[in-house]
Amino acid sequence: MNTTLLFRDDAYLQSTEAVVTAITDDGHLILDQSVFYPTGGGQPGDRGQLQLANGESIEITNTQWLDASMQQIAHIPAEGSKLPQHGDKVQLLLDWETRFKRMRIHTALHLLSVILPYPVTGGSIGDGEGRLDFDIPEAVLDKEALTLKLQAMVDSGAAVSTQWITDAQLDAEPELVKTLSVQPPRGSGKIRLVKIEGLDLQPCGGTHVANSAEIAQVRIKKIEKKGKQNRRVRIALDS
């Protein structure tokens, strides 16, 4: 049974009821639905609590896709946890403080890719900070100037929304491709696009804030040189 990905439609959901549909040999819990984002796209897996019907609570230390088919989510309990049974009803509670910071950083990285319109070769999201690696031929990047640009986009209060399109729709609207900074993956039939009103449109499966202003204070923390053309640009939240 596939896990319904509640965070895909509403990244602000902090809890949900769920049913244990399977327990792996490793003791990882598969649920019928989840608000926990599994590790992927440079964003770490969520952590939080899983409450049992008897009032006991288990610490979930990480969340991952069960396998490469990406249909089921494995919630990883702290070592030594007393596990629920198959079919048990549970309550999932997200570590919201951590997740919301990741949503802010994640959305800020989309904006970073707008102010630095170069090919992105990598990236990751940490707690309160994140980075993108760019293929940038020229060496001079002004940290302060980039911070001002990024903060102006944040402060503009741009709405962030998602839309799904099919491969066929993308073929029918080739002009859409020009506005995408990343070529969307083909073949699965459906592509999820994340739109930052008036600023950015790109395929992404992660969790984002609903308005750029929620990113609040952000700055370019460091720009590192990694190889001849590669620049690692680190950003950080200030609160």
Ligand SMILES: [Zn+2]
């Ligand atoms: Zn994203």
